[in-house]
Every structure is written in C-alpha cells, then in structure tokens.
Amino acid sequence: MTPLTPPPARRIQLREPTVIDPPPGGVVGPAAGAPAIGGVAARNGRGRASAAQVTERMRIESVSLAYGDKWVVRDVSLPVRQGEVLALIGASGSGKTTLLRSLNRLTEITAGASRAGRVTLDGEEIERIEVNELRRRISMVFQQPNPFPMSIFENVAYALREEHAARRDRKRRGRRGRQELEPAVIDAVRRAGLYDEVADDLDRPALRLSGGQQQRLCIARALAAGPEVLLLDEPCSALDPISTATIEQQIVSLRESVAIVIVTHNLQQAMRVADHVAFMHLGELVEYGTSEQVFEHPAMERTREYIGGAFG
Amino acid sequence: MATAPVAAGLKPPAKPRSKPRDSISSWPWTDRIAYVLCWAAGIGLCLIAAWIVLYMAIKGISYLKPSLLVQSPVGSPDQSGSGGFLDPIEGTFLVTAIGIVVAAPLGVAVAVWLSEFGRPAGLARAVESGVETIAGTPSVVLAIFGLLIFSKSFLAFLSQTSAGGAVFGRSFLTAGLIMSLLAIPLIVGATREALAQIPAHVREASYALGKTKATTIRRVLLPSVRPSIASGITLGMGRIIGDTAIIVILLGASLRLEGAGGAPILSILRGTGSTLTSYVKENSPAGEGNAPQKAYAAAFVLLVIVIALNAIVMRLSRAGARADGTL
Numbered sequence: 266m267t268p269l270t271p272p273p274a275r276r277i278q279l280r281e282p283t284v285i286d287p288p289p290g291g292v293v294g295p296a297a298g299a300p301a302i303g304g305v306a307a308r309n310g311r312g313r314a315s316a317a318q319v320t321e322r323m324r325i326e327s328v329s330l331a332y333g334d335k336w337v338v339r340d341v342s343l344p345v346r347q348g349e350v351l352a353l354i355g356a357s358g359s360g361k362t363t364l365l366r367s368l369n370r371l372t373e374i375t376a377g378a379s380r381a382g383r384v385t386l387d388g389e390e391i392e393r394i395e396v397n398e399l400r401r402r403i404s405m406v407f408q409q410p411n412p413f414p415m416s417i418f419e420n421v422a423y424a425l426r427e428e429h430a431a432r433r434d435r436k437r438r439g440r441r442g443r444q445e446l447e448p449a450v451i452d453a454v455r456r457a458g459l460y461d462e463v464a465d466d467l468d469r470p471a472l473r474l475s476g477g478q479q480q481r482l483c484i485a486r487a488l489a490a491g492p493e494v495l496l497l498d499e500p501c502s503a504l505d506p507i508s509t510a511t512i513e514q515q516i517v518s519l520r521e522s523v524a525i526v527i528v529t530h531n532l533q534q535a536m537r538v539a540d541h542v543a544f545m546h547l548g549e550l551v552e553y554g555t556s557e558q559v560f561e562h563p564a565m566e567r568t569r570e571y572i573g574g575a576f577g
Numbered sequence: 578m579a580t581a582p583v584a585a586g587l588k589p590p591a592k593p594r595s596k597p598r599d600s601i602s603s604w605p606w607t608d609r610i611a612y613v614l615c616w617a618a619g620i621g622l623c624l625i626a627a628w629i630v631l632y633m634a635i636k637g638i639s640y641l642k643p644s645l646l647v648q649s650p651v652g653s654p655d656q657s658g659s660g661g662f663l664d665p666i667e668g669t670f671l672v673t674a675i676g677i678v679v680a681a682p683l684g685v686a687v688a689v690w691l692s693e694f695g696r697p698a699g700l701a702r703a704v705e706s707g708v709e710t711i712a713g714t715p716s717v718v719l720a721i722f723g724l725l726i727f728s729k730s731f732l733a734f735l736s737q738t739s740a741g742g743a744v745f746g747r748s749f750l751t752a753g754l755i756m757s758l759l760a761i762p763l764i765v766g767a768t769r770e771a772l773a774q775i776p777a778h779v780r781e782a783s784y785a786l787g788k789t790k791a792t793t794i795r796r797v798l799l800p801s802v803r804p805s806i807a808s809g810i811t812l813g814m815g816r817i818i819g820d821t822a823i824i825v826i827l828l829g830a831s832l833r834l835e836g837a838g839g840a841p842i843l844s845i846l847r848g849t850g851s852t853l854t855s856y857v858k859e860n861s862p863a864g865e866g867n868a869p870q871k872a873y874a875a876a877f878v879l880l881v882i883v884i885a886l887n888a889i890v891m892r893l894s895r896a897g898a899r900a901d902g903t904l
Contacts (some may be wrong), residue, residue: 402788407778413797414901418665423796424786470901486786496785 319348322493322524323368323403328382330363330372337363340382341550343463343543345494347524350516352539352556354529356571360548361528365496368526369403370396383424386493405496406488409503410479412486417463420471420482421450421545424489449489456522457485458515474551484515488523495519498529501534513538532572542569618749637877640870646878650832650856658869662875664833666855668749669818669882671845672828672852675753676760676817681810683757684764689794691765692772712762717822723755725828736847737837745829748837748847752828759820760813769807771802800901807894811887819853819882830855853879 269486290350323345330338345351353361363372370391372378374481377407384391388457391399404424425446427441450467454460459481463469471482480500497516501509516525516538529535535542535556542559544552552568561571601609648661687704695701711719724735727735728746736748775798783793799806824830829849851859857876860866 371781371783374781397787397789399787400785404787405782405785407782408786409776409777409778411779411782413779413783414801414898415796423783423788470899471899487783490786498768566628 297513316414318521319346321345321487322347322387324383324385325364325368326385328364328367328380330360330367330381330385331379332375333365333377337548338367339548340544341545341552343545343550345524345526345543346495348521349540350520350525350527350538351541351543352527352529352535353543353545353553354532354535354571355545357530358547359545361545362498364404364545365498365526365528368494368496369400369405370403371400401490402492403494403496404490404492405498406480406483406487406498406500410476410483412474412482414470414472414477416468417454417471417482418447418450418467421453421486421489422446423451424486425449453485453489454482456488456515456519457481458511460516475508477504477511480504480508480512481515484512488519492523494524494526497525499528499530501532509534532560546571546573609903618675623675624838632881633873633877637872637880641780641874641877643876645871653830656860656865656866656871659860659868659871660867660872662853662856662878665851665875666878666882667834668828669852669854669879670825670848671850672748672753672756672824673814673817675749675809675846675887676756678765679754679757680760680813680868681806683762684809684813685768685799687700688760688765688768688772689799693790693794693798700758708762708765711758712766715757715822715874716759716820717826719755719758720823720826723751723823727751727827734847745849747827747849748783749828749850750846752823755823755827756817756820759816759823760810763812763816764806767805768802771805772798775801803901804894804898807890811890814886814890818852818879818886819854821858824852824855828852828855830859854880 267278271429275371281507313479325341325343325345327342328338329336329340341360341364343351353365354359366372367380368384368391372380373396386394386399391403396404413423415423422443438511451460454467457506459478462478463474471479474482480503484500500516501512504512512532516527519525520540527535527538539556542552542554542556543550544559544563544565546567552563552565554564558564558570560572595829597806601612604612633893634715640652642661645661647663649664649894651658651660652658660739661896664848681745687708691704692895726732726746727746727748730742730744732746732751735746735750737745779797780793783797784790788796827850829835830851831849832851834845834850835848837847838844839847856866857872860868860872860875862869862872864872866872
C-alpha cells in the first residue's frame with residue numbers, strides 16, 4: 266500500500282458488513298483522487314432512503330445572515346428532511362456554521378447578528394416559536410465535547426428538566442425525580458451509542474469520560490428532549506478516528522428518527538454519512554444535491570475544485 | 578518510562594539523563610545571575626515562612642496552656658492574673674462568619690453580573706472600578722467610614738444606643754459588615770476569573786438545550802467555578818481574620834464579649850468584643866495589656882486557626898469538584 270494514498274472513502278452501511286476497497290492499483294499521488302471517488306460510487310450499495318421515510322422538517326428560504334454590516338451568508342435556500350443526513354461543506358469562513366447556528370437561533374446571542382429570509386420548522390416560522398421551546402425541538406452538538414460538571418445521568422436529565430416551569434406548576438407536580446427520568450435518560454444514552462460503556466455507573470462524573478465518550482454524551486443530551494432536528498457542528502473534529510467512526514455510525518442510524526444537519530470540514534466524513542450535501546463558498550450556496558451528485562458529478566466548477574483539491 | 582526495547586537493536590539509554598542537556602554553563606552571565614536570583618527568592622521565601630511558623634510555634638506552645646483557651650480575659654496589671662483569651666477566639670470566628678456570610682453571596686453575585694451580563698458597559702466599568710477602589714482602600718479608612726455611617730440614628734439597630742441617644746456604632750454587626758468589604762473584591766476577582774475561563778461553547782450548549790441564562794448560570798456555570806469561589810472565600814477569610822484596624826475601631830476591642838442586652842443572640846451581635854488580632858496587639862510588648870506571653874500564645878492560636886480554615890475550605894471544595902469531575 267502506498268503510504269501517500271488516502272484511505273478510500275466509503276459510505277457507512279448500516280446492516281451489511283463493511284468492505285474496505287483495495288487502494289486503486291498503480292495510482293499514486295494527486296491522480297489518486299478521481300479513482301477514489303469512482304470507487305465510492307461502485308461501493309455505494311446503501312442507496313437513498315425511500316421516499317416514504319423522508320419527511321421535510323425544516324425549510325430554509327433565501328436566508329441571509331450578517332454580523333454587523335458584514336454579510337456571512339447570502340440568500341441560501343435548503344430543505345432539511347428527517348430520514349436523511351444533510352451535510353454542509355465548504356472552506357473555513359464559508360458561513361456553514363453561522364447558517365447552522367441560525368437554525369436554532371443561537372446566532373441571536375451574538376451581538377450585532379442579523380438575519381433575513383424565512384426559516385420554518387414544520388411549517389411554522391422559527392421566530393414565532395418561543396426560543397427555548399425552539400431549542401428543545403432543534404438541538405445542537407458542538408465542535409468541542411462540552412459535558413457539564415455533573416454526573417452522566419444528570420447531564421442528560423438536565424435536558425429533560427423544565428427548570429423554568431412556573432413555581433406553582435412545579436409545586437403541584439413536584440420536581441421530576443430520578444425514577445421518573447431514568448427511562449428517558451437511558452434511552453437517550455442508548456441512542457447515542459454510549460450505554461454499553463457507561464451502564465454500570467451512570468453517576469460517574471461526565472468529565473471523567475474520554476473525549477469520544479464525552480461527545481456521544483453530548484449527543485445523548487441533545488437527543489434527550491426528543492428533538493425533531495439535530496444540528497452537529499463539526500462533531501468529530503476534536504476526536505480520534507475510532508471515536509469518529511463510532512459517532513458517524515450513530516449519526517447514520519439516527520437519521521430515521523431525527524432530521525440531521527452536519528457541518529464538516531472533512532469531505533470523507535460528508536461522503537460517509539450524508540445523503541444530501543450542500544457546498545458553500547464565501548457565504549453562498551454553490552451546489553446542493555445528493556451525495557453522489559455533489560461528489561461524483563459536481564455541476565459547478567468551484568465544487569469540483571474544492572472536492573478535487575481536498576482529495577488530490 | 579519505556580523500559581522494554583520495542584525492537585531488537587533498540588536499547589534504552591544506559592542511564593537516564595538527570596540533567597537537561599542545556600547546562601546553565603552555556604547561558605549568558607546575565608541569565609545565570611537571574612536564574613540564581615530566582616532560586617534564591619523562592620528558597621528565601623520558603624525559609625521565611627518556615628521561620629515564622631516555627632518561631633511562633635515554639636514561642637506560642639511554650640506559653641500556651643489549655644486553660645487560656647477556655648478562660649475569659651480579665652483586666653489585670655499582671656499577666657498571671659489576666660485570664661485566657663476565650664472571648665477573642667469567639668470574636669474572631671464571629672466576625673469572620675458575619676463577614677463571609679455577607680461577602681460570599683454579594684461577591685459571587687457581582688462577579689456573575691460582571692461576567693455574564695455586564696451591560697450597559699458603562700455601568701460594568703463603574704462597578705469594576707468600584708470593586709477595585711474598595712480593594713485598594715486601607716482597612717483603617719473603611720473602619721472610620723463605618724463608624725461614621727453606623728453612628729447614624731437610622732442604623733442604630735445594628736449597635737447600641739446610649740442613654741443620651743448617641744448611637745455607639747460599634748458592634749459585631751457593624752464590624753462584620755465592614756469586614757465583608759475586605760473579602761468582596763477577592764471573591765469577585767476569583768469568581769470572575771474562573772467564569773471567564775469557561776469557554777463560550779459550554780454556555781451555548783446549555784442554551785442549545787433550551788435553557789435560560791439563569792438556569793445555565795445556576796446549574797452549569799456556578800458548579801464549574803466552585804473551587805475558585807472557595808479559594809476566593811479562603812483569601813477573604815484570611816483578610817478578615819488578620820485585620821486589626823476595623824476591630825479596634827468598629828468592634829470596640831472590649832476585653833470580653835459585651836452584649837447589648839435584649840434577645841440573647843442579637844445581644845451579642847449588637848454588642849462589642851475583640852478578636853485575636855486586637856488581643857495580640859493589646860498584649861504585645863507594644864500594647865498596653867503588658868502580657869507578652871499571652872500575646873505569643875494567642876498569635877500562635879491565630880496562625881493555627883488561619884491554616885486550619887484554609888485547609889478545611891480547600892478540602893471541601895475539592896471534594897465537591899472531584900464529585901463533579903472538574904478536578
């Protein structure tokens with residue numbers, strides 16, 4: 266095996282065993298890019314999720330975002346569907362993270378940020394939804410694993426507790442106790458693929474977990490409140506390849522139950538997990554299409570350059 | 578580390594090198610002098626600290642009798658008849674407790690406001706320089722100011738009022754309140770610095786779960802900075818326990834706890850007393866009590882109390898932090 270050839274990217278397959286392509290024979294160096302992509306097409310046996318399983322959750326309609334008077338996202342329109350993973354790719358500064366953060370109105374905490382255009386969640390404009398309610402329905406996982414300084418159990422239960430419920434209300438129902446929360450917490454931890462590793466001791470401090478486990482705990486936390494959309498902002502960029510693979514596996518298996526948008530710098534990751542890919546450049550949406558379209562037959566010259574450059 | 582050779586022919590170094598290759602003899606002479614001075618400064622400080630503790634321990638223990646800890650002081654021209662210093666010990670704990678009970682919540686609140694809200698910016702700057710001003714004010718100035726304020730008739734409930742209607746202004750409450758000003762800047766500083774070190778994405782992670790700012794502060798940020806709050810409190814306690822000026826001016830420095838009369842606990846809080854610092858000052862060769870042996874014994878007790886309190890607070894906060902995994 267030539268050490269310079271990047272490992273071939275392939276789709277994550279859910280139930281079938283995964284087969285690793287032999288590296289394209291005799292091709293070394295920059296030219297190796299094209300056959301590697303071709304190899305993906307050949308291997309991609311998973312196919313699209315069938316139309317019946319895919320439901321549109323969010324619609325982004327000509328959204329533009331600015332910090333002060335500097336535009337960072339211009340006129341982007343995209344659908345976000347449950348049953349598939351949408352990957353936002355592009356170079357640094359292309360506005361993908363800003364676009365992602367605008368979906369749960371997290372951009373609003375940045376002073377001077379403004380937005381134009383329409384974003385809807387299940388047909389309802391996100392401005393019209395109370396912001397904390399919106400963020401329970403559209404949850405987010407960040408680049409750095411950031412569990413809170415409490416136990417594993419409490420980290421997930423934190424998302425479930427309604428802290429700001431009216432005092433009168435809380436008195437009537439009592440503060441939700443551990444027993445009441447336990448099934449939901451365990452379910453979330455299981456869906457994030459962490460349960461087997463922590464089942465024996467959910468009361469361990471979360472900060473004692475490894476980086477990859479912490480990030481899966483963050484995913485569990487984000488899943489706990491039963492969101493409709495899960496936003497992932499480069500969730501694996503601080504992790505090692507094995508943790509990354511575990512999380513990617515979870516992402517793919519979660520897409521049936523929650524719409525997923527993932528921002529990634531890692532094109533191979535986008536190829537492994539995404540069904541649809543949106544390529545952004547300098548705040549503009551250059552190309553949007555299925556993973557195959559974007560990676561194998563990019564329509565735009567800039568997409569071709571970006572993908573080719575990253576592989577070459 | 579790495580004792581077993583991984584592959585044949587790869588041997589571990591025969592002898593682990595104990596000195597860095599970069600020997601000081603290759604340094605320019607200015608750097609060498611600075612290096613020696615750094616060492617000297619560190620070791621010198623260590624020696625001074627050890628000297629203080631050892632000297633006070635020897636002096637203190639030789640004069641310390643258990644009876645001193647349980648007897649109240651008595652006014653006497655001769656130190657054989659002047660009793661112990663139970664009241665000053667109680668006074669020390671009481672003033673420190675009042676000061677910290679007031680300062681801790683206020684200090685944490687100010688730090689949270691400055692770090693998490695801090696708007697309008699002008700007000701934040703004003704608060705910041707206010708805290709700095711208090712930190713820089715000599716305690717004797719604070720004490721005089723306190724005497725002025727607490728002698729006003731609308732604050733008479735904090736101390737005693739003489740038959741003629743003059744408000745005394747001196748009591749555990751007034752001294753404790755002014756003492757809290759010594760601790761607040763230290764608690765604000767420690768808490769604020771720790772809050773500033775929490776990365777923004779941790780706050781965002783909480784907001785992204787649909788949590789309000791208040792919930793985020795209460796459930797995520799404050800638990801994260803608990804060790805720092807504790808060390809701020811420890812520093813503040815050290816300032817309060819060690820202060821003499823405020824005790825002499827605002828606590829009356831009466832030999833015993835002199836209650837103000839009325840409800841039992843309130844009586845003491847509104848009454849006067851002294852602490853170990855003022856006791857040491859009065860009885861030292863420089864003071865009027867003329868009981869230097871008791872001054873040494875009391876000074877040693879004071880030192881032990883400070884060291885013990887520091888250890889307890891740090892231990893408590895570490896236990897909490899360990900349970901949270903922040904340590």
